[in-house]
Amino acid sequence: xxxxxxxxxxxxxxxxxxxxxxxxxxxxxxxxxxxxxxxxxxxxxxxxxxxxxxxxxxxxxxxxxxxxxxxxxxxxxxxxxxxxxxxxxxxxxxxxxxxxxxxxxxxxxxxxxxxxxxxxxxxxxxxxxxxxxxxxxxxxxxxxxxxxxxxxxxxxxxxxxxxxxxxxxxxxxxxxxxxxxxxxxxxxxxxxxxxxxxxxxxxxxxxxxxxxxxxxxxxxxxxxxxxxxxxxxxxxxxxxxxxxxxxxxxxxxxxxxxxxxxxxxxxxx
Amino acid sequence: xxxxxxxxxxxxxxxxxxxxxxxxxxxxxxxxxxxxxxxxxxxxxxxxxxxxxxxxxxxxxxxxxxxxxxxxxxxxxxxxxxxxxxxxxxxxxxxxxxxxxxxxxxxxxxxxxxxxxxxxxxxxxxxxxxxxxxxxxxxxxxxxxxxxxxxxxxxxxxxxxxxxxxxxxxxxxxxxxxxxxxxxxxxxxxxxxxxxxxxxxxxxxxxxxxxxxxxxxxxxxxxxxxxxxxxxxxxxxxxxxxxxxxxxxxxxxxxxxxxxxxxxxxxxx
Numbered sequence: 001x002x003x004x005x006x007x008x009x010x011x012x013x014x015x016x017x018x019x020x021x022x023x024x025x026x027x028x029x030x031x032x033x034x035x036x037x038x039x040x041x042x043x044x045x046x047x048x049x050x051x052x053x054x055x056x057x058x059x060x061x062x063x064x065x066x067x068x069x070x071x072x073x074x075x076x077x078x079x080x081x082x083x084x085x086x087x088x089x090x091x092x093x094x095x096x097x098x099x100x101x102x103x104x105x106x107x108x109x110x111x112x113x114x115x116x117x118x119x120x121x122x123x124x125x126x127x128x129x130x131x132x133x134x135x136x137x138x139x140x141x142x143x144x145x146x147x148x149x150x151x152x153x154x155x156x157x158x159x160x161x162x163x164x165x166x167x168x169x170x171x172x173x174x175x176x177x178x179x180x181x182x183x184x185x186x187x188x189x190x191x192x193x194x195x196x197x198x199x200x201x202x203x204x205x206x207x208x209x210x211x212x213x214x215x216x217x218x219x220x221x222x223x224x225x226x227x228x229x230x231x232x233x234x235x236x237x238x239x240x241x242x243x244x245x246x247x248x249x250x251x252x253x254x255x256x257x258x259x260x261x262x263x264x265x266x267x268x269x
Numbered sequence: 270x271x272x273x274x275x276x277x278x279x280x281x282x283x284x285x286x287x288x289x290x291x292x293x294x295x296x297x298x299x300x301x302x303x304x305x306x307x308x309x310x311x312x313x314x315x316x317x318x319x320x321x322x323x324x325x326x327x328x329x330x331x332x333x334x335x336x337x338x339x340x341x342x343x344x345x346x347x348x349x350x351x352x353x354x355x356x357x358x359x360x361x362x363x364x365x366x367x368x369x370x371x372x373x374x375x376x377x378x379x380x381x382x383x384x385x386x387x388x389x390x391x392x393x394x395x396x397x398x399x400x401x402x403x404x405x406x407x408x409x410x411x412x413x414x415x416x417x418x419x420x421x422x423x424x425x426x427x428x429x430x431x432x433x434x435x436x437x438x439x440x441x442x443x444x445x446x447x448x449x450x451x452x453x454x455x456x457x458x459x460x461x462x463x464x465x466x467x468x469x470x471x472x473x474x475x476x477x478x479x480x481x482x483x484x485x486x487x488x489x490x491x492x493x494x495x496x497x498x499x500x501x502x503x504x505x506x507x508x509x510x511x512x513x514x515x516x517x518x519x520x521x522x523x524x525x526x527x528x529x530x531x532x533x534x535x536x537x538x
Contacts, residue, residue: 158465177467180465183465184465188462189462189464190460191462192461192462194458195431195461196427196452196453199449199476201476202477204475205473205474206473206475207470207471
């Protein structure tokens with residue numbers, strides 16, 4: 001039996017690689033186990049320890065880099081632009097929204113519960129947020145929040161949401177595609193019928209994979225660490241304690257129960 | 270009653286604009302009439318007259334710039350890449366295919382008749398071509414011609430073709446979207462169901478409008494004129510004579526009857 005794989009923070013106990021020595025903290029693709037043998041591929045040494053170490057599984061790790069690369073590199077945001085984020089209270093979405101605000105954009109998020117919508121509006125600084133499950137006409141909802149249209153849609157869900165967004169993009173709009181989570185478990189994917197709309201609006205849609213952007217990691221830390229230390233960016237985590245509670249935490253992700261990045265604490269330093 | 274508008278070549282008879290004087294040849298957005306009053310917006314002076322003047326309605330005009338901007342600027346082609354062009358015998362598609370060959374790419378085109386397929390393979394230098402009307406399983410057809418997948422799909426048609434292409438893109442593939450002509454006259458657009466495929470392949474789809482690229486016109490002429498003069502690029506035209514034959518020529522476009530760029534000769538110089 002193989003342990004599950006996932007992003008984690010670890011302390012080096014022994015190393016055969018010249019870049020890593022005993023006592024170093026690292027983050028990267030590790031396993032759900034107390035002691036791991038990991039390869040240095042896609043492993044990052046943790047240089048800044050004046051922030052919670054759990055942040056390296058989230059805001060300072062893969063989800064943070066995903067939000068950063070998708071929003072800044074693919075989204076090319078400009079001050080004053082209109083940004084829409086789906087799955088906006090998720091590990092990536094909550095950061096995209098805050099990056100958009102820091103850039104001087106107007107940002108609206110969608111999420112799947114009243115609690116999450118409240119968080120977006122009252123804690124995370126989104127201009128507006130709505131519960132997509134309560135909207136019967138997403139096109140009309142988007143027209144209400146974006147009477148002038150959307151410049152950047154950060155795409156996490158696909159399907160019906162994307163189809164409504166395509167009716168509401170502005171000229172030269174950008175759609176960085178991070179995921180289409182609504183489509184993955186369907187036996188028959190929903191058809192997107194509004195693609196021809198992107199022609200007269202000259203829209204760019206681009207799917208990306210965070211691994212193609214890790215060369216930006218130092219620039220990303222330089223950008224983000226000051227905001228974290230000054231409290232100008234919040235990051236919601238849902239901490240569970242003990243490897244034995246891992247399965248329960250994992251299941252919670254699929255019921256939409258947890259709020260913020262789910263982190264499992266295997267051991268304290 | 271207003272005359273129809275379209276791209277044409279004209280000789281200046283009188284000018285109130287300092288950039289144009291009597292006798293200058295120009296191309297741009299003019300009208301279907303013998304004498305026109307035109308504004309200098311989107312009008313280009315013709316500097317090179319050692320090629321057929323009709324070329325400025327096609328290969329050296331808007332369709333040429335469309336193929337150039339879409340293929341080179343959005344497609345970012347590299348030698349050895351695999352290129353697929355739909356509506357490949359059209360005014361734009363026939364040039365994209367030839368630009369791809371000049372770049373050292375492998376290029377396959379689709380068109381709607383045996384005659385057009387023969388032209389693509391035997392006159393225009395495409396590596397392969399097929400009649401999409403004779404293919405019952407476009408996915409299988411594309412897998413046959415592109416066993417390693419498609420790097421650049423120059424999109425002219427949308428719908429079923431795009432859906433099959435999405436199953437066959439390579440990692441970091443690009444889809445410049447010039448048009449989706451199969452969808453324009455449908456009351457209910459066909460759904461594109463395979464969009465989620467672009468995520469793991471990190472594909473970029475980008476719609477464009479040639480008017481955003483005319484700053485490249487001098488660079489385009491510098492690239493293209495030598496190839497035309499050396500006979501390394503062919504351009505198929507279908508010349509009709511006389512304004513009175515315009516309507517018949519226009520109708521032919523919609524029945525798929527004509528081959529190559531339809532040009533109407535109103536007057537000889």
